[in-house]
Amino acid sequence: xxxxxxxxxxxxxxxxxxxxxxxxxxxxxxxxxxxxxxxxxxxxxxxxxxxxxxxxxxxxxxxxxxxxxxxxxxxxxxxxxxxxxxxxxxxxxxxxxxxxxxxxxxxxxxxxxxxxxxxxxxxxxxxxxxxxxxxxxxxxxxxxxxxxxxxxxxxxxxxxxxxxxxxxxxxxxxxxxxxxxxxxxxxxxxxxxxxxxxxxxxxxxxxxxxxxxxxxxxxxxxxxxxxxxxxxxxxxxxxxxxxxxxxxxxxxxxxxxxxxxxxxxxxxxxxxxxxxxxxxxxxxxxxxxxxxxxxxxxxxxxxxxxxxxxxxxxxxxxxxxxxxxxxxxxxxxxxxxxxxxxxxxxxxxxxxxxxxxxxxxxxxxxxxxxxx
Numbered sequence: 001x002x003x004x005x006x007x008x009x010x011x012x013x014x015x016x017x018x019x020x021x022x023x024x025x026x027x028x029x030x031x032x033x034x035x036x037x038x039x040x041x042x043x044x045x046x047x048x049x050x051x052x053x054x055x056x057x058x059x060x061x062x063x064x065x066x067x068x069x070x071x072x073x074x075x076x077x078x079x080x081x082x083x084x085x086x087x088x089x090x091x092x093x094x095x096x097x098x099x100x101x102x103x104x105x106x107x108x109x110x111x112x113x114x115x116x117x118x119x120x121x122x123x124x125x126x127x128x129x130x131x132x133x134x135x136x137x138x139x140x141x142x143x144x145x146x147x148x149x150x151x152x153x154x155x156x157x158x159x160x161x162x163x164x165x166x167x168x169x170x171x172x173x174x175x176x177x178x179x180x181x182x183x184x185x186x187x188x189x190x191x192x193x194x195x196x197x198x199x200x201x202x203x204x205x206x207x208x209x210x211x212x213x214x215x216x217x218x219x220x221x222x223x224x225x226x227x228x229x230x231x232x233x234x235x236x237x238x239x240x241x242x243x244x245x246x247x248x249x250x251x252x253x254x255x256x257x258x259x260x261x262x263x264x265x266x267x268x269x270x271x272x273x274x275x276x277x278x279x280x281x282x283x284x285x286x287x288x289x290x291x292x293x294x295x296x297x298x299x300x301x302x303x304x305x306x307x308x309x310x311x312x313x314x315x316x317x318x319x320x321x322x323x324x325x326x327x328x329x330x331x332x333x334x335x336x337x338x339x340x341x342x343x344x345x346x347x348x349x350x351x352x353x354x355x356x357x358x359x360x361x362x363x364x365x366x367x368x369x370x371x372x
Contacts, residue, residue, distance in 0.1 A: 001306075001313045001316075001329075002149060002151045002152060002155075002306065002313075002329070003149070003151045003329060003332045003333060003336070004149045004151070004260045004261065005260065005336060006031060006150065006226050006227065006257050006332065006336075007116070007226055007332065007335040007336050007339050008031060008115045008116030008117075008339065009114075009116035009117055009120050009335075009339055010114070010116065010125070010225070010226050010227070010335070011105070011112045011113070011114055011123075011125055011126050011228075012030065012031070012112065012113055012115070012226075012227055012254070012256045012257075013110050013111070013112055013113075013227075013228070013254035013256050013264075013266045014028065014030055014035070014037065014047060014104070014111050014112065014113035014256070015028065015037060015110075015111045016109060016110060016111070016141075016143065016266065017045075017106060017109050017110060017111055018109075019111075019143075020037050020038065020039050020045045020111055021038070021039055022038070022039040022040070022041060022043070023038075023039075023064060024038060024039075024064070025037075025038050025059070025060045025062075025064055025069070026038065026060075027050050027058065027060035028258075028264075029258045029259060029262075030113060030115065030256060030257070030258065030264075031115050031256075031257050032257070032258075032259050032260065033049065033115065034049065034050035034051055034058060035047055035048070035049065035050055035102065035113070036048060036049075036050035036058070036059050036060040036069070037111070038064055038069075040067045040080050041066060041067055044080075045104050045106055045111050046067075046080045046101070046104070047101065047102040047104050047113055048069075048078070048082050048099050048100060048101040048102065049099050049100045049101075051099065052071040052073065052074075052076055052078075052099070053076070053084070053097060053098070053099055054071065054073070054074055054076050055073060055074065057071055057072065057073035057074075059071060059078065059099070061073075065077070067079065067080045068080070068085060070086075074088065075087075075088040076088075076097075078098070078099055080101075081098075081101060082098045082099045082100060082101040083095075083097075083098045084097040084098055084099075102114060102115055103118055103121050105123050105126060107126075108129050108130055108132040108133045109132050109133055109139075109141075109268075110129070110132070110254070110266070112126055116339070125188075127224040127228050127230065129230070129252055131250055131270045132252065132268060132270060134270075136272055136275065137250075137270045137271065137272055137275065138270065138271055138274075138275040138276075138280075138281060139268050139269065139270040139271075140268065140269050140281045140282075140284045140285040140288070141252075141266070141267055141268030141269065141285075142267060142268075142285065142288075142289055143264065143265065143266050143267075144264075144265040144267065144289070144292055144293070144296060145258075145262070145263070145264060145265065146262065146263040146265055146296045146299055146300060147261070147262055147300050147303065148261060148262070148263060148296075148299040148300045148302065148303035149257070149260065149261045149262075149263065149303060149306075150227060150255045150256070150257040150263040151328075151329065151332070152299035152302055152303060153253070153255050153263060153265065153295065153296075153299055154223065154227065154229070154255055154325070154328050155325035155328060155329075156295050156298065156299060157221060157223070157229045157231065157253055157255075157295075158190060158192050158221050158223055158229075158324035158325045158328055159192075159321045159322065159324060159325050160176065160192070160194065160219060160221055160231075161176060161177040161181075161321045162177075162298075163176050163177075163202075164176045164177040165177065166294055166295070166298060167202075167291050167294060169203060170202065170203055170204045170287060170290065170291050171202050171204045171205070171291055172202055173199050173200040173201070173202050174200060175196060175199045175200065176194070176196065176199070177321075179194055179195070179196050179199075180194075180320070181193060181194045181320075181321065181323075181324070182194075183323045183324050183327070185324075185327045185331070187331065187334070188224065188225045188331065189222065189223060189224055189225065190222070190223040190225075190324050190327045190328050190331070191220065191221070191222050191223075191324075192220070192221045192323075192324040193218070193219070193220045193221075194218075194219045194220075195218055196215075196216065196217040196218070196219070197216050197238065198214045198215075198216065198238045199214060199215060199216075199217055200214065200215075201213065201214065201215045201235070204287055204288075204291075205235060205247075207283060207287075208271075208273075208274065208280050208283065208284060209235070209247050209273060209274070211235070211236075211237055211247075213237055213238070213239075214237070214238045215235045215236060215237055215238055216235065216236055216237075216238050217233065217234070217235040218232075218233070218234045218235070219231070219232070219233055220232040221324065223324070223328050225328065225331045225332060225335060226331075226332050226335060227254065227255040227256055227257070228252075228253070228254055228255070229252070229253040229254075229255070230250060230251070230252055230253075231250070231251040231253070232248070232249070232250050232251075233248070233249045233250075233251070234246050234247070234248045234249075235247055247271070247272070247273040248271070248272045248273070249269060249270070249271045249272075249273075250269075250270045250271075251267065251268070251269045251270075251288075252266075252267060252268045252269075252270070253265070253266075253267050254266035254267070261303060261307070265292065265296070267288070267292060269284050269288050271284070
């Protein structure tokens with residue numbers, strides 16, 4: 001059924017670039033692990049396990065001194081490479097006294113983290129998302145949190161027939177659910193495409209484009225396993241034969257598991273129309289946040305039902321539009337099986353769901369207090 005564990009030999013969005021700042025420690029649970037991030041004085045982001053090797057004190061509760069973190073409990077100090085450089089009262093520090101660090105790649109406004117085998121790191125696996133900051137595009141984005149497993153949102157984004165029923169007042173229209181889709185996939189990606197001709201223009205697109213008549217609309221949902229999506233929407237009035245006047249929008253969804261059943265949701269909407277109109281950007285930010293909150297509420301409701309049945313699951317009926325979502329499950333299961341065969345048990349298996357969720361919530365509450 002729905003995967004609740006995720007492969008570690010893969011890239012996940014850990015933060016937006018603006019979140020990781022010089023002189024500030026950012027704690028965040030990722031894939032069930034406590035992680036602390038900061039920006040070194042050379043502007044390079046750093047990520048390490050948020051745990052002092054002495055007595056498990058979160059390093060994020062300590063002090064950032066230049067490029068080093070001093071534990072707030074007994075003063076052990078760690079450099080940005082994870083090596084311990086000071087133990088109060090000791091003159092010798094063994095090489096093995098260190099905390100784990102994680103490879104990071106920063107680009108186009110996002111910071112990506114690799115939490116698996118560092119010998120398998122491949123920056124080429126990061127999906128292209130250049131339009132996030134490209135000339136000719138304007139972007140609005142945000143960060144949300146979901147109390148449900150990440151796979152529920154993965155599948156929500158690959159079955160856009162739900163727009164008709166979950167988002168009729170914003171991005172949905174009556175015809176979407178009945179229009180057939182084409183599905184293609186390989187060992188790491190799934191693409192679901194829907195071509196719509198002469199359909200109703202949804203309220204959101206009427207507001208941002210000014211089109212108030214039937215439209216031709218193309219919708220492409222791309223999934224890059226295990227946790228990244230790009231939804232491309234292109235539309236124009238049905239009676240307009242000039243393809244150059246097509247309004248294009250690319251929506252990015254970075255679905256990063258926090259714990260087994262909680263999720264970080266980094267999203268953005270980039271457009272190539274009305275790029276200088278701040279009112280369109282402001283409206284997009286407000287409206288799309290509301291749309292994605294509806295998705296989150298649906299996923300959390302499903303998680304509530306799943307939790308009542310675990311460790312088994314209620315039977316489900318699969319229909320035609322489930323081809324893409326089901327393929328995403330297969331890809332993730334295959335990645336986990338391959339990873340498990342080469343590395344043994346996955347690190348996140350050492351966490352109990354209740355303990356991890358409680359710890360992650362404590363971190364979330366603390367961060368909210370800091371931000372306020």
